[in-house]
Amino acid sequence: MFLVDAPITAKREVARDMFVITMRAPEIAASVRAGQFVNLGWSSGPLLRRPFSIYRVDGDQIEIVLKAVGEGTSKLVAMSPGDVLSCVGPLGHGFGLEAGPRSIVLVSGGLGVAPMPLAAREAAKLGMRVTWVHGARSSEDLCTESEGDEVIWATDDGSQGFKGTAVAAAPDADLVLACGPNRMLAAVAGRWPDGLVAVETYMGCGTGVCLGCAVPLKRGGYDRACKEGPVYRAADIDWAALPSHLSYAVMA
Amino acid sequence: MFLVDAPITAKREVARDMFVITMRAPEIAASVRAGQFVNLGWSSGPLLRRPFSIYRVDGDQIEIVLKAVGEGTSKLVAMSPGDVLSCVGPLGHGFGLEAGPRSIVLVSGGLGVAPMPLAAREAAKLGMRVTWVHGARSSEDLCTESEGDEVIWATDDGSQGFKGTAVAAAPDADLVLACGPNRMLAAVAGRWPDGLVAVETYMGCGTGVCLGCAVPLKRGGYDRACKEGPVYRAADIDWAALPSHLSYAVMA
Amino acid sequence: MTDLAVAVGGTRLRGPVLAASGTFGYGTEVPLLERRALGGMVSKGIFLRPREGTPPPRIAETPSGMLNAIGLQGPGVDALIRDYAPSWAEWDFPVFVNINGESASEYGELAARLDGVPGVAGFEINISCPNVEQGGLYFGNDPRAASAVTEAVRKRTSLPVWVKLTPMVSDIAVIARAVEAAGADALCAINTFVGMSVDLNAYKPRLSFRTGGLSGPAIRPLAVHLAHQAARAVRIPVIGIGGIMRAEDALEFLVAGCAAVQVGTATFANPRAIAEVHDGIAAFLEAKGFTSLAELPRYLPRD
């Protein structure tokens, strides 16, 4: 884990109100795995850092994708190249992809697009056939930066691609990864109990010491989204007990 | 009194670490009198506004002069043209100059320079002969933007003009105005009991409702720097009871 | 237009947002005030006799908050009746007088003097000021003393009597029930928390009174909890106070069971705070499809 002062080098809008922020963080760029996240702070920012999945890596640069859903993200999307972010990461356990499966489906909703580009690349490197199914409310909300051998769009209003949810639009495969509103992930768990899902919780420390990011488990008890997670086997999570009102859900 | 969103239009350094910030505030520019102040706030600023004397007026623009002495002033001096300040003012009673006196001496130390340019102009308009005596630690700390018929510099180390305090360097006159460290103003009170001094206190509201800006009076009791003040007859203040550790004092 | 009117312990307020005592003076010199949005005001704490208050410094800023030790400086009740009440009588919103004393009988005496004075709509008994040597807080954290003061006032006036509680207690419900039983028409929760800030140059407290009362957003989560505890403990209305800067903050108190709110420190930072909170509450209710404040869902489990 590293603590880096990461200067913002670029910012682009990839869908309505959805932005990608690029920053220079060499140590993190060199070591991150798909599904891991960084915890961001900045001067005059809120007291607690804000966790964001790493969206893409390019040389010594990392990217995150976000929307303004509250105080912190509003300030983040208002920042410009040159501004510096204090960046802790890479954090958590990612999807941990290994050779074996021949086909993989990435299912993402709204901001759940975040961990997928890295996952697509890792999967491709491991020789898997990659299908990415991405859903959003409507075409304007759809981030169309895509990776993989096949890409399927889904929109609630049918304004682009399949009319309906990404889960409904997705084919089966040897391995399924999913990220998005916790409510969507619960649906994923129903269809693919062995699917790997990246969940969202509130976080205090992001480093495993505060127990603030409790994820309720089917077998009882909780573990830590920032340490054992944020990626879990879909069937292992007690979805009824996991708050589903977090911002991915709010925005997706 | 007005509440204006005042865009910063210019910033210049007038002495070591001492900056003048210019902002557009038409209503305030049109109505301010020498010795009055504005109370400034800004998004992501501290909870309480920060009070600053109005340094100069030019058309629909007003100026303040300041140094970074703490959290708020550090953020202010870091701002740039285009940034917007929420500006309440003009506040307090100024020097209230009226025709009569033939000669006037303005005595300022360090940041106490702040209210003097306006005072010099008002006095000149009223036909007074204006002598401005301004003191600082050394020549680098001396703000040399000057007004008046005669200007006398004083530095503690003698690196420019008179070696010693502004009070020691000042001649007598029909009327004396002073602003600077409360300690310096106490000395003014000793030499010119009828002199008019602009004092500094902590402020809560800046508008007379909180009683936070108490100025201890010789006759007993307190009144409000933001309302009856910040200008007082030097001899009316109980100098022993007035905190002398505020930032003018810290910096002068 | 969404209906924001509320009845608080007998008094009908056109809106749920009041100006908090000590942050509004006597209401006579408040700048940039938008009257329409003001449900009512509570005047600066008054004693029978004039009080000088504490020496400066009286204020220190802290993270998201401020400490104050004004020491209830004021002109005394005669000057209040002479200089301020007459203008209150002209206004279209009720003015409550924040009354203070060093003994239960002094509180009663004050109420008697003010009862029936045109312009005085009712009383807010301050048994929670942390910045006076005698009285103040002492009455606030002892249920017997608190109800004695309340009774003393209740006996001497037919006007609405509100009691302002201190947060410096181990169980606010006990005090709340005590003053309800003693005849209070409403509770105001809460006054400031006692705090200290140290000057590292002088190696002593920043405030000359050593300690001061902490107000502002820093205390809001504590104030919401205490107002909620009080609301659960009594049947009379509770007015929530503490760190309200925006409409969302006021709505937290209202959802937590408060009938109305008071805004203080926020007005120092933003002279338009009260109007913005009032209008923001209306906008929130409208957006949620409610036609009146009464329809706002409350979270008030009785246990």
Place this chain on the structure above:
Amino acid sequence: MTDLAVAVGGTRLRGPVLAASGTFGYGTEVPLLERRALGGMVSKGIFLRPREGTPPPRIAETPSGMLNAIGLQGPGVDALIRDYAPSWAEWDFPVFVNINGESASEYGELAARLDGVPGVAGFEINISCPNVEQGGLYFGNDPRAASAVTEAVRKRTSLPVWVKLTPMVSDIAVIARAVEAAGADALCAINTFVGMSVDLNAYKPRLSFRTGGLSGPAIRPLAVHLAHQAARAVRIPVIGIGGIMRAEDALEFLVAGCAAVQVGTATFANPRAIAEVHDGIAAFLEAKGFTSLAELPRYLPRD
């Protein structure tokens, strides 16, 4: 080099900055830690038996602060002795165990089990956790209960016993004197304040436990005051806790009469916080011309 060593209730610490319980886990997985700057640590609160803790959400942010309701999730004392104490025994700073129970005898039992375990330097009795149904806070605001717990622990161990006080009392001095009399070697002031934050979409508290403990800079002025009150009330050392982000904040507690400090929430925002506070204290003392922490002027009027 400025000498920052302090002796706190028998234990010699190489520096006055400790890691606060619950914000440092068991010290085994703390990232980017600079050991040299750590005076010592207090482990996450433990019970005799394993505890699941409270359902999420467990955390909510507030102005300059955060609410937490973890509910003392933990593996129980056996796992602590098996999995963590061995590594503590290797470290060059003392580890205090934050002990919790639902009865005085449970606290005593815990102390007995841990007494003599290599790696356990002493105890911090937690009678101030706001996030458990039984015990916790209850012991903290009743002087009799507080001293009963302290005695129960004192009887079962010869190791240093610290008692962590709650701010939710009307007079902290009373509790402080009670636990001093019961044999505490030091006091830790303070634990979190009970607060509530309301979710305006769900019309209920943000935290599943309804309330949580408020920590962070928002509470610092309150914590400095309470630590100061405790320090004035007793002869044993007081460890100041609450909202320390920078060296200046720690120095406020030290000047106000504390022997040492604990840093908690700050480490979430800044993993280097403890080292920065430690080094900043040294730099401050140096700049003021002091050669050791002992020379720092204290403001501690005895009255």
